Every structure is written in structure tokens, then in C-alpha cells.
Amino acid sequence: xxxxxxxxxxxxxxxxxxxxxxxxxxxxxxxxxxxxxxxxxxxxxxxxxxxxxxxxxxxxxxxxxxxxxxxxxxxxxxxxxxxxxxxxxxxxxxxxxxxxxxxxxxxxxxxxxxxxxxxxxxxxxxxxxxxxxxxxxxxxxxxxxxxxxxxxxxxxxxxxxxxxxxxxxxxxxxxxxxxxxxxxxxxxxxxxxxxxxxxxxxxxxxxxxxxxxxxxxxxxxxxxxxxxxxxxxxxxxxxxxxxxxxxxxxxxxxxxxxxxxxxxxxxxxxxxxxxxxxxxxxxxxxxxxxxxxx
Ligand code: CP
Numbered sequence: 001x002x003x004x005x006x007x008x009x010x011x012x013x014x015x016x017x018x019x020x021x022x023x024x025x026x027x028x029x030x031x032x033x034x035x036x037x038x039x040x041x042x043x044x045x046x047x048x049x050x051x052x053x054x055x056x057x058x059x060x061x062x063x064x065x066x067x068x069x070x071x072x073x074x075x076x077x078x079x080x081x082x083x084x085x086x087x088x089x090x091x092x093x094x095x096x097x098x099x100x101x102x103x104x105x106x107x108x109x110x111x112x113x114x115x116x117x118x119x120x121x122x123x124x125x126x127x128x129x130x131x132x133x134x135x136x137x138x139x140x141x142x143x144x145x146x147x148x149x150x151x152x153x154x155x156x157x158x159x160x161x162x163x164x165x166x167x168x169x170x171x172x173x174x175x176x177x178x179x180x181x182x183x184x185x186x187x188x189x190x191x192x193x194x195x196x197x198x199x200x201x202x203x204x205x206x207x208x209x210x211x212x213x214x215x216x217x218x219x220x221x222x223x224x225x226x227x228x229x230x231x232x233x234x235x236x237x238x239x240x241x242x243x244x245x246x247x248x249x250x251x252x253x254x255x256x257x258x259x260x261x262x263x264x265x266x267x268x269x270x271x272x273x274x275x276x277x278x279x280x281x282x283x284x285x286x287x288x289x290x291x292x293x294x
Pocket of ligand 1: 047048049050051052130249250251
């Protein structure tokens, strides 16, 4: 079974093919193959706006039959396991599942399925479709990853976006630095550097959301002081290179990780990233369908 649950599921060649297909779909020079015979179920056990709806719109472009699984009214609330839920959807005729789940590596318990999975994010594990749309957005600007300097800034420890991007970008030849408070560091990825020491060298400034929902209850958080030390302020923006771009997976805590006036500044790709995601998710679904000969 060819699943996409982490970036190591893809070869470098497949990553570049996905980027090129997504860019061609965006430019209108390629058309996605429609598959009216296939059924896809979207199971989002964690909240989502971008991932859920851009997968759904991508699925509509492929003319797939869409089952939007409602976790709140499903038998999950009677205690049915994730495996039994997914196996049921397989037995009902679903050909493909898109799943977001709060548990890291949730997909390991789904190895008995005979239909492929595309992950919409697993806990603080990985977020491969977000990473691919980030790579598309970076490639669109620079046409290469080799020797690009990428700063990933913020709540690294809790970020599946940081992990997927670190693995993929380093593999593709970029140089990744981390900027974060000591309590948000992930020592398995790398130590934090001073934002002000690197701001003038970075090509890509990837800001991350402070994920309050994954923090211990009761931890105090001083938004203004975080913004001054780790946020993209107007002063730091002014020091970025001419060609540098700003990414953020969103949702954005405006005024915390980025000054609200910079969210749509000329160097920001925050909203264009979301649009790219719809093309990238069409390319991802197409790859999964083709590789699994569905
Ligand atoms: N970037 C991202 O995953 O956004 P959602 O949580 O809204 O899907």
C-alpha cells in the first residue's frame, strides 16, 4: 500500500514531480484526471479549516465521491476504535482515506487496511501535505532548494509542520535554522539561534503558530514579550533580503508570531500558500490513486 503519512514516504523525484504537477495545475497547463468511480472519506478528529476544505475542493476537482465523516455523530462516540472505524469505511466501499488525528503516528494502528491513507496531520508528528504546499511555494519563488537558508521560528516542539519541513528541506539541500524559546525547543531537530543574528541572511522565514492547545494547562504566556523576542516585527521585516519570503501554515495568532500588518505584506506568502495547497492536494490524491492503481 502506498500511503502518504510522513515525508519519508516520498522519494526526491516524487516530491519534485508533485511540485511540478501542482504548479502546472495552477498555471492551467495540466488537467487532473477525473475519477467518478472512486470514494474518498475525510476523517478529521482534530479541528481544521485549510487542510479539510482544500482536500475537499481538490477531491471535487478529481470528481471523487466524498464522504465527510462526522466525528461528533459517529460511533467513535460509542467507543469504536480508529481501526474499526476505518475498516468499516473500507468495507462500505471507500477507496481512500484522508485522516487528521491528534495521536502521533496514529496510522501505525491501521496497517490492516487494504486502502491507502493520506495524512492530514498526526499530533505533533508530521503534516506532509502542508510541507508539500510549503515546498511548492518556496520552489515557485526560488526554483531550487539547494543552499536556501530557511528559518523555522516558533513552537518547534509541538509542530508537525516544523518536523516535516525540516526532514524534507534538509534532504533537498536547504540549510534550516530554528528560532524558539527554550521551552519550545526540540533537541532532536536542533538548537535555537538568535533571530536577530540570522534575519538578514534568510531566504525563507517560516513562522509557526504558538499551539496553546498542546501546552500544559496553566502555563503563563506573555504575548507581547513573545512577539518582541520571537515574532516577525516590522523592524525585522525591514531587515529581510529583497527576495525573502514569509510562510506560515496558519491559523495565525496575529500580533503574536507576526505583526498583523505583515500578514499580507509583499514578502508574505501566507494566503497564496493556502491557494497552493488546493493544487498540491490534487496532485497528492492523483499520485496516491496512480501508485495504488485504484
Ligand atoms: N495549516 C493547517 O493545517 O491549517 P488547518 O489546521 O486549518 O487545517
